[in-house]
Structures are given as structure tokens and as C-alpha cells.
Amino acid sequence: MSRWVIIIIVFFSSINCRSQNRFFESKNSPDKTRIIASSASIGSLWAGSLIGLHQVWYSQSWGDDFQTFDDSKQWLQMDKAGHFLSGYLIAKNTSDIYQWSGISRRKSRIIGSLISFGYLTSFELMDGKAEEWGFSWSDVGANALGSGWYLWQDIAWQEQRLKLKFSAHLTEYAKYRPNVLGSNVAERLLKDYNGQTYWISVNPSMFMDEGTAFPKWLNIAFGYSVDEKLVGDEDFYVHLGPTDQPTYFNAKRQYLLSLDIDLSRLPVKKPWLKSLCKTFNMIKIPFPTLEFSNDGIRGYGLYF
Numbered sequence: 001m002s003r004w005v006i007i008i009i010v011f012f013s014s015i016n017c018r019s020q021n022r023f024f025e026s027k028n029s030p031d032k033t034r035i036i037a038s039s040a041s042i043g044s045l046w047a048g049s050l051i052g053l054h055q056v057w058y059s060q061s062w063g064d065d066f067q068t069f070d071d072s073k074q075w076l077q078m079d080k081a082g083h084f085l086s087g088y089l090i091a092k093n094t095s096d097i098y099q100w101s102g103i104s105r106r107k108s109r110i111i112g113s114l115i116s117f118g119y120l121t122s123f124e125l126m127d128g129k130a131e132e133w134g135f136s137w138s139d140v141g142a143n144a145l146g147s148g149w150y151l152w153q154d155i156a157w158q159e160q161r162l163k164l165k166f167s168a169h170l171t172e173y174a175k176y177r178p179n180v181l182g183s184n185v186a187e188r189l190l191k192d193y194n195g196q197t198y199w200i201s202v203n204p205s206m207f208m209d210e211g212t213a214f215p216k217w218l219n220i221a222f223g224y225s226v227d228e229k230l231v232g233d234e235d236f237y238v239h240l241g242p243t244d245q246p247t248y249f250n251a252k253r254q255y256l257l258s259l260d261i262d263l264s265r266l267p268v269k270k271p272w273l274k275s276l277c278k279t280f281n282m283i284k285i286p287f288p289t290l291e292f293s294n295d296g297i298r299g300y301g302l303y304f
Contacts, residue, residue, distance in 0.1 A: 034101035042094060046119055054126065061131045069127070069134025074232035076253055078193040080142040081224060083120070085198055087146020088164045089282055091116035095150070096278070109154045116147040161206045165199040165221070165260065167284040169304040176239045176247070177230050197225040197303075199284045201260045217265045221284060223256035227293070258289035258303060 054062075071079070095112025099105055120143040128135030146164070153160050171194045174181040182188035189195065201221040205214040229251040230237045237249040263277035263285075289303035 028102065030102040035098070035103065038097045038101045042097070042115065046122070050122060050126070053123070058126055058130050061133075062129055063131040066128045067131075067134045069136050070138070071136050071232070072138035075193050076226045076229060076235075076251060078196065078198075078224075078226055078229070080138060081198040082196075083139050083142035084146040084149070085164050085166055087116050087120060087143040087148075088150050089146075090119060091147045091150040092160070095154075105154070105158070109151055113147040113151040116150075117144055120147075157206075159206070161202060163201045163219075163262070163281070165201050165282055165284040167197045167199065167223075167286070167304055169195045171195045173228070173230055173249075176249075181230070193226055194229055197223045197256060197284070199223045199256075199258075199260070201262065201284065203262055203265070217262050217267075219260040219262050221256075221258045221260040221287075223254075223258065223284070223289075225254045225256065227252055227254055252294050255292045256289050256303065257292070258284075259287040261285045 091109075091113045093112070094115045095108045098108035098111050101108075103111065121140060124135055124140055124143070127133040127139075149162070149164065150160065153162060168189045170185065170188055171192055173194050174183070174188045174192050181192040181194075182190065199221045200223075201219045203214075203216060203219045205212050205216050208214060228237075228249040229235070230239075230249055235251040237251075239247045239249070241247065263281040264274075266277060268274045268277055286302050286304045289300045291298040291300065291303075
């Protein structure tokens, strides 16, 4: 995920935000102009990002043969959580764009999920031609599950009750392997899995009677992260400092319990502000949090 997924999500979200801010309200029937404009925007992003990322990441490692790579056990599956999230968010944003264009809810959800899976698969195919990576079936599976996670909820409930979100903070580990975990703030947020957390955010009122007094915007969030993970395929790592004094790292999984705010369900009336809330709803809002790991239980006054 650290190479391109977050950038892609931001691009798709920005298209969604711009389209809804332009006219604010969705059409009740197919609008040819909007459908053409939406499809052209998505198609341009698809082609442009393939070309641009090929130049940035693949041009120096492009090989003659297509190869596969089994990375299913690397990074304690944090990268797979990233692919799962990306499949979900891209499906959501493209579905919203086509529903805004007047396509029915059911058809827009199917179109959005298919575009999400197809788009991410095109990057996996490019990975297959890269000498230092390879086509990953586990990545494809995570992409499919993310796109499907969005679609099945809409089929089952006609709404997203189990929303996927993301949060990130800086950690101390990048200084030990800056080439892998990042050498500046932007790279560290994108590459250092120790600072990333993937969340399932759910509002209990969605499973209660309509008359419940539970706030419709207050969610309970369940998170997954890792700590002391400096090498993809090894959980134990030794770093030798300038004085040859070793620092030992033992990677572990972390499970988190927190609160969250569903920005899309805040009582906002202005259409442009409502659209903005939907766009940024992929970010988990910082709250007090409990962490569960092999080291026991730890509490945070505010967890990012």
C-alpha cells in the first residue's frame, strides 16, 4: 500500500468531492452529461496514474518476464489491510459519483465495485513486470475483499454500517531503517506500518430501533496495527548503532478499541459542507483508546 494506494484514494475522493460540490444534489434519473463527465474523469485518472506511476516507480525496474510474488506473510498483513481499505474506499467513491450522475443505487454500487477491483488489479499486473516486486495473489484477494465489503453491505442493509477508516502517526522506528520506513514526514506516514492503524467503525444505533437515543454520529471503532515491525518477513530485528550497541526489536500485533465520529451522519445542512464531511470520513477521529497486545493492555489519552 505504501507505494501508491493512499495517493489513489485521495485522487478518487477529490473527484467525488468536486463533482458533488459542483451541483450538490444527485440526479433522480440518468444524466448523460454527468455520466460522460464522471466516466471521463475516472478514465483519465486511471490512465494517467498508470502512466505516472510507471515513470516514478517502475521505469527503473521494468523487466521482460511476468513474475509472481508471495508476500502474504510479510508485515504481519498490514499491507493487506491497506489493500482491503483501498478497495473499499475506491468502490465507495466511484459508486457515489455514478449515483450522483443519476444511475440507480444498485447499478452504481456494482459499477463502483467493479471499477475498484479492475483499477487496483491493473497495478498488480504492473507489479508482475517489476523485477523487485511481482504479481501478488494475496494483494488481489485483499482488493477483491475490500470492494466486496462495500457491495455486500449495500445489498444487505442499503447502507454502510461497518465503515473502514485509517489513521496514522509518526513513530521512532524510521530512523533505524529510513530507506524502508521513510526519511521524511510524508514518507514515514506512507511507509511506516508501525504508525498506521486500520479501523472498522460502527454506529450501534444502526442495529437498534429507530427511536433509540444513541447518537447517530458516535461510533465504536476496532483497530489493527503493529509495533516494532522493521522488516517485512522477519519479526525479530537487531540494529547496530554507531558504537555497535545493539537495539532489539520484537514485532507484535496490536488490537485497538476506541470511539469515532461518523462525519457523514453529523446534522450538517449545507450541501457543500456535507460533501466535505463525506470526503474526509475515511479518517478515524482521534479519541481515547485501549490497546491489546502480547505485552498486555495499554491506554492512550488520545490516539492518532
